[in-house]
Amino acid sequence: MISLAFILTCLAVCIVPGVGVVYTAATALGRGRQAGLAAAAGCTLGPLPHLAAAILGLAAILHTSAVLYSVLKWAGVAYLLWLAYGALKGGGTLHITPDRSAGSMRKIAVRGTLLNVLNPKLSIFFLALLPPFLSGNPATATQEMIALGAVFMAVTFLTFAAYALFAAAARDAVLTSEKAMAWLNRTIAGAMGLLAAKLATERV
Template structure:
């Protein structure tokens, strides 16, 4: 069983960490502005699936490997940066149309979901959150916590 004070402290600290916008928040905002509420919700679902993968990775110890290996951490960091650069370049290379004819072709929802998933999966800030932040609230004396 958990302690309510630990849960309250965790919730407060997690909220403060989440308030700082990162690539995931920027992706959600961009999709929402570009295609509306449904696209924003789908991007949130993709990012949430990325968080589930990070949770499972932390539970089985993969996140600890990333922390212990500078090469593994750098690889994830640079893959994430490369993916964000790719998204930015593809956006910049779109040919601008005259103001009267601007019609934004909506991206398929599956593509929005997949991009949200990849943005969060390759976000080193998320991996560090699960590695450095969560253990502060785990009490090994109380045993393991069910996922």
């Protein structure tokens, strides 16, 4: 069940830059270490509904329902584009600014949670990730999936926290250059836009 192979698989999945990594790193750059860790916590909580869906078998329904899948997908696209607009125009959570006030940690965490809640691919991901590591005993399958999901979330938080701490450490160097801040804001907006485009082209 829980093995080194599973932990390494989780680590490989989490290290690859995606929506959560971009959001966490950008938040740490824009708001500092505490905000970055709040973003990491929020992004870690986001997969919970998808994990529950996989355990309960609802992910299969989501996968076969084109309407339900499309609604969730386009809600995610709209949210990513909104974050991209905020980073580009200023005032958004991801906008990098010399202001050192961290802002509301709860709002930052909630936004991170929404990023993953609105990603329908996560339900399918858990259905693909967990079964190969189950013991094969139907009587313990639910408990095993819960345990594997807990390990995945722990690895997710630790990985994202590392990204947050690294980005926060680079914050001072970034804030000393207005040109660097401008280019980073454009890069963050572009990254969110590309992720939105990728999600928009995903099919059931």
